[in-house]
Amino acid sequence: MDLDLLGIVSRWLHIGSAIVLLGGAICLKFVVGPVLQNQSQELKDAVRGRWKRFVHAAIAGLLLSGIYNYIQALPLHRGDGLWHAMVDTKIVLALGVFFLASVLVGRSKGTQKFRDNAAQWTTISILLGLLIVAMSGLVKVVGPKPKAADPAAEKVDAAKP
Numbered sequence: 001m002d003l004d005l006l007g008i009v010s011r012w013l014h015i016g017s018a019i020v021l022l023g024g025a026i027c028l029k030f031v032v033g034p035v036l037q038n039q040s041q042e043l044k045d046a047v048r049g050r051w052k053r054f055v056h057a058a059i060a061g062l063l064l065s066g067i068y069n070y071i072q073a074l075p076l077h078r079g080d081g082l083w084h085a086m087v088d089t090k091i092v093l094a095l096g097v098f099f100l101a102s103v104l105v106g107r108s109k110g111t112q113k114f115r116d117n118a119a120q121w122t123t124i125s126i127l128l129g130l131l132i133v134a135m136s137g138l139v140k141v142v143g144p145k146p147k148a149a150d151p152a153a154e155k156v157d158a159a160k161p
């Protein structure tokens with residue numbers, strides 16, 4: 001059995017980072033946010049400061065593992081229109097989620113308008129995140145099977161009844 005260790009680590013990193021980013025946003029929106037509503041700005045800034053480290057780490061993890069997964073998967077899905085439509089769209093949506101997650105923990109004056117409506121933008125990023133997970137999960141189970149990378153494996157597949 002060929003063990004693709006890097007592939008396994010990359011999958012763990014991808015799914016783990018997605019859990020942190022999406023799960024964290026859901027926790028902030030429905031648990032921490034409502035509790036902090038009438039608390040001091042100092043406390044809110046302290047929570048945001050700690051969450052920021054997780055946001056940056058999760059974005060880095062998703063980008064690293066996502067680019068690796070994509071490069072590995074490309075040869076297996078050549079000509080597979082459904083896979084490209086789903087995965088390429090999901091990547092563009094993911095960049096939107098990264099932008100929103102970053103500006104919501106950022107400090108730049110230009111992006112203050114997002115923080116002024118943090119609850120609304122957090123909801124949008126959660127919905128986008130759920131859509132991305134649905135698309136990524138769907139693409140794993142529907143559509144044509146990945147083409148065998150190894151021509152010898154193709155011969156074995158063709159010989160099967």
Ligand code: HEM
Binds near residue numbers: 011021070133140
């Ligand atoms: C919010 C950001 C993201 C979330 C929530 C997310 C989530 C997921 C999930 C749940 C899977 C299925 C994993 C599995 O079953 O093994 C997946 C697969 C994948 N993701 Fe992401 N992802 C995100 C961002 C990205 C980015 C930025 C890239 C590329 C640069 C990327 C590329 C891929 C690829 C290539 C796959 C494998 C698709 C296949 O099965 O053929 N993802 N992602």
